[in-house]
Amino acid sequence: MLSIENVRKKYAKASRDAVDDLSMDVRAGELFGFLGPNGAGKTTTIKMIVGILTPDAGTITIDGRPMRGNAIDVKRKIGYVPDAQDSYDRLTGMEYLNFMADVYGVSPESRAQQIERYTKLFEIDGALREPVRSYSRGMKQKLTITGALLHKPRLWVLDEPMVGLDPHSAHVLKQEMRAHCDAGNTVFFSTHVLDVAERLCDRIGILRQGKLIAQGTLEQLRSDERGASLEQVFLELTDGADGEE
């Protein structure tokens, strides 16, 4: 479903590659967790997957089509929840959702259904007439999540989606991520919350200094140490080190 081949990205003036010859595959129906220390290159990778950044080298293929040369068609298949909320502060919640539905060409019937479903689920249905600027951080996050799901994306990409969510909302989000995969779609998300990754993911990839240092099921990752927690595996592999140096 998602294939990353020998992808490289270096920011201008940086001394090393933010993403360094990265290759990985995520299958359809898979819930894939992307871990790694601060500065490891997770957000940079995600921005290349969703087409915001262009790789310096390598290929990203989604649902059999390379991003390069097919950007509009490929982006239609993706729902993206960024790590920082975009500020559409002047819009009301409902205006924002209709804007997102327009961008993705969602039909009036389908958008009404989807908006009702997710805003009720995330308990922001009562705030949709209010301007986004009056929303709390978690409410903005839930609005962004809703906006990313209106077109029923084949690939749902989330960058640290649990940040700022209360326990109930985080629980709902985890259930929706799983349900999205069970319906045959694919979810790719980054997180620092290791017990979420441990319990939720089908497979996990660990990035360090732009390189994939491990990937597999939790069982595979801890094959050397039976019964080790993901935290123990993570700390061992990343050497407790901060990728930034």
Ligand SMILES: Nc1ncnc2c1ncn2[C@@H]1O[C@H](COP(=O)(O)OP(=O)(O)OP(=O)(O)O)[C@@H](O)[C@H]1O
């Ligand atoms: N816009 C930018 N310009 C220059 N360098 C950048 C930029 N964004 C990120 N970097 C650098 O690229 C590297 C990877 O950053 P990235 O944001 O992808 O890491 P991350 O794994 O998402 O970290 P975190 O867990 O803190 O979110 C870091 O060294 C960072 O300093």
Ligand SMILES: [Mg+2]
């Ligand atoms: Mg990041």
